[in-house]
Amino acid sequence: MANNAVFLLFFLFVLPNFLLQHPTSASNLHKMKQLTSDSVSQATLADDSKTKQPIEYFEVTKPIELPKTKPCSYLVLSHDFADTYGRPPVLANYTPPSDCPSQKFSKIVLEWKATCKGRQFDRIFGVWLGGVELLRSCTAEPTPTGIVWTVKKDITRYHSLLLQSGQTLAVYMGNLVDKTYTGVYHVDISIHFYPDEHESKSGNLAPGNGCPADLILPVSRKLPLDGGLWFQIQNSTDVGLKNFKIPQNAYRAVLEVYVSFHENDEFWYTNPPNDYSDANNLSLVNGAFREVLVTLDGNLVGSVWPFTVIFTGGVNPLxxxxxxxxGSFDLPTYDIEITPFLGTILDGKVHSFGFSVTNAVNVWYIDANLHLWLDSKSSRTEGKVLNYMAKPLVEHLVSDFSGANGTFLTKTSRSISATGWVRSSYGNITTTLVQDFIYNNSMEMGNNGNKQTVNQSISFNDSVHSESPSQSHNLIDETFRTFILYVNEDDTDQGNDTFLSLTNVTLGFYENKSKTSDLGLSKSSLKNVQEGQGTILVKNNLVLVGQGKNKQDYSYISNEEACYSRKVGSSNLSIVYDKVSDPCHTRGRSRFGVGFINKPPVML
Structure with missing residues (x-):
């Protein structure tokens, strides 16, 4: 085999005729998502006589730091997910470890291992314990020779839940198997409990200073049911509601929100304004802006402007x-500090959380976990909201088009803040929540609607400040995030009922965190940037040939945890380079520069 041999992947796809009428209309990404694999083959290489092994897929992320203790590991579920779409979740009885040398664990890790071969879509799935979601993820798309992938997630924050007996583990993956889609996902789920190396001192810490919650309540749908436990938000007026009641001795509350978007809203960020869609007879509606609104008893208490996760079958699967x-193998979650509002729900009565999505089109999957810290020295705490402000969404849209060509600019912003106090055995602590969001999306349609360019950024500040009169339990927790997205999709007519589709994608996840508490000052910085390019040739509604490549630059810096950097690139299933290093030990470079706490770069 020549060293510079070009490695092509050949894919045949079945596509409904109406989706490939030319000239096409925006958005090309919605059209390409409908391509369904009919058969897959690799170009023959000189060493093709070697046995082909399953390909290992992976998401680049920082390895979990583990203690030196030997874990107590338990296989909690082994199952083959075949024809499971729309059916009840797979259930298993869960019992925490009882034969470990120690019952004090400093790290708990969930491990998902899966294999598959044949032909199959990417499938969203979730893992719940007692209704509390532990993991949301997407499957990898298989090949005829097979694939394998592993997801490891630090689930230590669910410590109190994981030590409770008599619970049900639920896993839902909506898979379809027939003569066309032959891929069955063979899954093993294990949980690894790592005993604490040292006697923990977290029990004496004030709220927010590092100890996991004492109680976690599910804010999801109840079993038995068909499908996942998440709420399904079908449109902009749909609301997912969950009633709950909390113990009256809670002194802190944090809502952890899970969000994913699918079907007609999987590529919401590519939707043009309604006037353009109406003029061009498109089904893509409501523009390119979405936000998840979270209400408590009907009042807005927080918002989520989600990262644009692209699943393994998205844009161009290659x-x-x-x-x-x-984020495709471990979708990010979003924390909202509820402590300022705690005084309104400490009355022992039933209250409700609500979830809705601005401009939503079907379908969004949303649920949440309510993390509660309880005062062991008191049977009842009390609190009050001091200040609350939720400014209306500020929107600005510029739409300029002629026929199927045009340019569009969407800008939005929102600010939410609240202050409240809670009196417990820790004293009277006043907590302030601030959320500030800025969104920019520029879109250009060209080539009679066959070319689309999207350049988007979401920036937000999420800060929590807690103060006590004695200054002994103060907390300053600030997070600055910027999500960037660039997509360019260009379809070119090649004649003879054939067109060539070229795609370029850039994803960026930037995060700066700073926390000051009784434990001292901690800082971390994450830069995670990914660039992908793909090409497919389509003739008579069949994709004849395609190529794909991807490169990623991941860098995590912290003054407390191990630093980690990985630069990796792939081309047509092969890794072409992979370099792992410690960015904190680069000669002449400090861990944090002067502008550390500033917001990450914004593309627009």
Missing amino acids: MWRPITGI
Whole structure:
């Protein structure tokens, strides 16, 4: 085999005729998502006589720091997910470890291992314990020779839940198997409990200073049911509601929100304004802006402007093999501090959380976990909201088009803040929540609607400040995030009922965190940038040939945890380079520069 041999992947796809009428209309990404694999083959290489092994897919992320103790590991579920779409979740009885040398664990890790071969879509799935979601993820798309992937997630924050007996583990993956889609996902789920190396001192810490919650309540749908436990938000007026009641001795509350978007809103960020869609007879509606609104008893208490996760079958599936998109194997969650509002729900009565999505089109999957810290020295705490402000969403839209060509600019912003006090055995602590969001999306349609360019950024500040009169339990927790997205999709007519589709994608996840508490000052900085390019040739509604490549630059810096950097690139299923290093030990470079706490760069 020549060293510079070009490695092509050949894919045949079945596509409904109406989706490939030319000239096409925006958005091309919605059209390409409908391509369904009919058969897959690799170009023959000189050493093809060697046995082909399953390809290992992976998402680039920082390895979990583990203690030196030997874990107590338990296989909690082993199952083959075949024809499971729309059916009840797979259930298993859960019992925490009882034969470990120690019952004090400093790290708990969930491990998902899966294999598959044949032909299959990417499938969203969730893992719940007692209704509390532990993991949301996407499957990898298989090949005829097979694939394998592993997801490891630090679930130590669910410590109190994981030590409770008599619970049900639920896993839902909506898979379809027939003569066309032959891929069955063979899954093993294990939980690894790592005993604490040293006697923990977290029990004496004030709220927010590092100890996991004492109680976690599910804010999801109840079993038994068909499908996942998440709420399904179908449109902009749909609301997912969950009633709950908390113990009256809670002194802190944090709502952890899970969000994913699918079907007609999987590529919401590419939707043009309604006037353009109406003029061009498109089904893509409501523009390119979405936000998740979270209410408590009908009042807005927080918002989520989600990272644009691209699943393994998204845009061009060839780009995500074997390096998958940022967040695709472990979707990010979003914390909202509820402590300022705690005084309104400490009355022992039933209250409700609500979830809705601005401009939503079907379908969004949303649920949440309510993390509660309880005062062991008191049977009842009390609190009050002092200040509350939720400014209306500020929107600005510029739409300029002629026929199927045009340019569009969407800008939005929102600010939410609240202050409240809670009196417990820790004293009277006043907590302030601030959320500030800025969104920019520029979109250009060209080539009679066959070319689309999207350049988007979401920036937000999420800060929590807690103060006590004695200054002994103060907390300053600030997070600055910027999510960037660039997509360019260009379809070119090649004649003879054939067109060539070229795609370029850039994803960026930037995060700066700073926390000052009784434990001291901690800082961390994450830069995670991914660039992908893909090409497919389509003739008579069949994709004849395609290529994909991907490169990623991941860098995590911290003054407390191990630093980690990985630069990796792939081309047509092969890794072409992979370099791991410690960015904190680079000669002449400090861990944090002068502008550390500033917001990450914004593309627009």
